[in-house]
Amino acid sequence: MIARPLTLIEARVLGTLMEKARTVPDTYPLSLNLVVTGCNQKTSREPVMNVTEAQAQEALDDLKALNLVFESHGSRVARYEHNFQRAIGVPEQSAVLLGLLLLRGPQTAGELRINTERWYRFADISSVEGFLDELAERPEDKGGALVARLPRTPGTREDRWAQLLCGPVALDAGSTSSGTSAAPPDGQEARIAALEAGLAALRATVERLCAELGVSPAGPEDAAAHATNPASEET
Structure with a gap:
């Protein structure tokens, strides 16, 4: 349970820490430089971002205040690790799904099962759907729902899921990212x-x-x- 919705940069920083803890444990906890590199990856990220060191540091500081990140001591360079599962109160499988949704945006249960292979191996899609249903039906006394099922878009056969850590999701069919409705392409408004x-x-x-x-x-x-x-x- 967190005190407020996360910003997009906070979500990217937190998701990056959650990913690297599972995929590259030898370099974890991460230095600020590695956090920035992970945030700005061109693959496995939706959308691709260009987070600066100043923005990443501010996000880390704010996440520390929310008890979602803490700083490791005993090194010449400050290193950071997430405290997601303890702070939110979810099992490993749910944390993995939420981490992927933070990094890649709305996905189907099938996409989540494939994309979580390096994080955690789910037995089948029904197992993924079971944890998603639990997250969607989380009781209010535990902080309420953490994911939402999006309306099916024309031409698709599977429902997509979005995380709610960044706030409510625009549940219109054209919604493409959690927390916001679809934004016009660059320059379109102008x-x-x-x-x-x-x-x-x-x-x-x-x-x-x-x-x-x-x-x-x-x-x-x-x-x-x-x-x-x-x-x-x-x-």
């Missing part, structure tokens, strides 16, 4: 704004010209009526 501004300027020009000529601008309905009955204006 292009839309520019088109709207251009259209407004064009409309203003047409209205000015019509005013100078002493005619009224025809709207879509007027234009359609004229197209179907052009003789009406001649009588």
Whole structure:
């Protein structure tokens, strides 16, 4: 149970620590440099991020305050390890699923079973689904649900699951990431704004010209009526 939803960078840092503890134990706990490298991997990450050392350090400090991370002592370089299972109160299998969802975003039970191979080997998909159901039905006195089943998108045959550690999930069919609804591609909002501004300027020009000529601008309905009955204006 945590006091507040995690930010996207906090989720990436925490997921990275959870992953490396299981996949590369020889280099764990991680230094700040290794945390940043793990956060910015181009593979096994959705979305790909570019976390700076300052951002990673801030996230680590905030995660320490939430009791989700602690700093190891006895080394010249500060090293960090997660405290996820103890802080949240979930078994290994559930922690593995949540860690993968933190790093890779919403996934189906089948995808989770494949992607967790290096972390933990589930016997079958039904085993994955069983732990997901437990996380989704977690009682309020233990902190409430930690995952949510997303509505099936057109053309898909399996439900996807999303983690709730970053807050509520947008449960619309177009949702692509936990905690937020689908965001427009880079620059799309600016292009839309520019088109709207251009259209407004064009409309203003047409209205000015019509005013100078002493005619009224025809709207879509007027234009359609004229197209179907052009003789009406001649009588």
